Amino acid sequence: MSSDATPSGTARRAAEPAIVIENVSKAFSIFKRPADRLLQMLSMGRGRYYDVFMALTNVSLTVNRGETVGIVGSNGSGKSTLLQVIAGLLQPNGGSVTVHGRPAALLELGAGFNPEFTGRENIYLNAAILGLTQEEIDARFDSIVEFSGLADFIDRAVNTYSSGMYVRLAFSIAVSVDPDILIVDEALAVGDEGFQRKCLARIEAMRDAGATILFVSHAMGMVTQLCDRAVLMDRGEVLIDGEPKEVASNYYRLTHAPGADRERIRTEILDRGHAVEAASAAGGGAKDVESGMDATFVSESRVEHGGNGATIQDPRIETVNGQRVNLLVRGRSYVLRYDVSFEGDCRKVRFATLFKTKTGVEVGGRATQRLADDLPSFTSGDRISVAFEFTCTLMPGTYFANTGVNGLVNGERDSLHRILDALMFQVLPDPDDSLVGIVDLGIIPSIDFDPSPAPGTEA
Structure with missing residues (x-):
């Protein structure tokens, strides 16, 4: 994986993609018995004592800068493996991943934490791994602790933390580095609802400020609320990449399909995904703005x-x-x-x-x-x-x-x-950037300027 780090800043919105994934494959060796692992080492490659599990198969995906993309799919579909490859925690067996910008990843619960260290020590450890200097961590320490709500526990060893406390600390650290790219893997499903809402508000603020966000979730409401696009994965493949609501609907079709219908529905979704991809490759596909279709x-x-x-x-x-x-x-x-x-x-x-x-x-x-x-x-x-x-x-x-x-x-x-x-x-997009919300209410702003001096300030 290659990385092209650039300074963080909301004013910077380059045209190039933030993440480019090209034909990525990832295989894992599955040993049925512990002894088979030893036999494989001793065989010096002359024998094979394992099965191959393809977690990812020729996955290609481009995430543009400033996009929020959700990855959905049933357990074992390859979502988490893909995020770990993007974050650099796993190396693909084939293909390439290029990341433009400073990434911050919130993956497995407690990943990167030393359980014997205190919360304070883990803040400095994790923030340093994410690229902050000692001075930068010092300047942000109080805000990290305040966001996490763990001030009373910050000097306790994290092995005494609950799963929700782990997430509080990990998320607070990840968003404190002002990442260009935030990668989140289902971690927000842990913890109390109040903190989840707080995290979603922060993610929305980062998205509005121009950050690229890539996350895995089984919560389709969160995907349709936050995402510009969504990707449905199954058996290590991308079935469809498109509008969040369409992807969510196909996710439900696939995951709730009776066993006898699953293959047929999977093929239908994959064919639909190929059609959308072909249309996009044709320069917006069948979109004709002039005709309105x-x-x-x-x-x-x-x-x-x-x-x-x-x-x-x-x-x-x-x-x-x-x-x-x-x-x-x-x-x-x-x-x-x-x-x-x-x-x-x-x-x-x-x-x-x-x-x-x-x-x-x-x-x-x-x-x-x-x-x-x-x-x-x-x-x-x-x-x-x-x-x-x-x-x-x-x-x-x-x-x-x-x-x-x-x-x-x-x-x-x-x-x-x-x-x-x-x-x-x-x-369609509108050149008027003064409007906000869902509906134009016809509000007309006006400013009354009184040039007369305030009482007591006359020359």
Whole structure:
């Protein structure tokens, strides 16, 4: 592994990638008996007394500077091995890893700690390993201890610490070095919820300041909340690299698949991953900003409920001129439209839609009025088109839309058909850097300047 260390600083945002992984493979020798290890040594390579386990197989991945990337997968999929190779703790059997910047790794619980040393001594030991000088550690010591919340235990040997205390100290040290690249392996799953929230807030602050963050987690909510991208691994391979919500959905598909269906689902995800990769290699793939379409934007987290007398078909977003789009521009007007066919008699039917962020936060939506007396009724065979006109006030990012229909069936109001994450769309980057949040509320700032001197300061 090669490393290109550069000074830390939030103002520096180079164009080159932070981490480049090319065709990395890692094999481990598995000995069935302790005696086999000795026999292997004595054989001088003339015999083989072990099995080979391929933890990584031709893994390629590029993480750009300033990105937050989550790596997910079931136990034994190669996630932790990959992070250890990136951190330089393991050497690959093949391929290469190049790291641009100062990394800090929080991997196995207590890794790098001397259990006989006190917390104070381990701060100096670990921070020195991460590249800080004695003077820099002295200057940051108090803030490390304060963040960890271990002031009362800092002069005790760490072998008396609980697992949560280990994580508190290790994380506090790792983020104190102002790393260009933070690598975290599931360690945040240990410890109390209060400290986990504190760690996530620090990670978000580092991300906003331009740090590159790579972490492993089984918490899909954390992945969709924090990450720009996510990578699903299985059996030492990358199955798909893409939008966090899509990857999370495929993670659930794979990990909850019945044994008989697992191989089929694995192949489907791998094929989808190859298609996304091919599109990306083609220069943004099927994305055509001028036409407003990106063919790779397919909702993989789509879930349908109902089918109770009505069926929603072809949910889409159109311009006011009827052109299908999934790349939207803030400030322009659009129409969310879907067709509904009725297979039974339904009275007082209502239609609805709801926009959500990729983390599932409900931004807003609309339904036909609940108490309106003129709600329509339909009979079997009817087919209609429903339209919701809106002006895009969403901030740049990826969003999803739900669609739904309900009505009176046998005198009772019930959901006729509902599609969660029916469609996926993106609001394109905006040159206006004065806006923050999820939605543009139309806030107009003004500054009143009173040139008159303050009382008592007249010349």
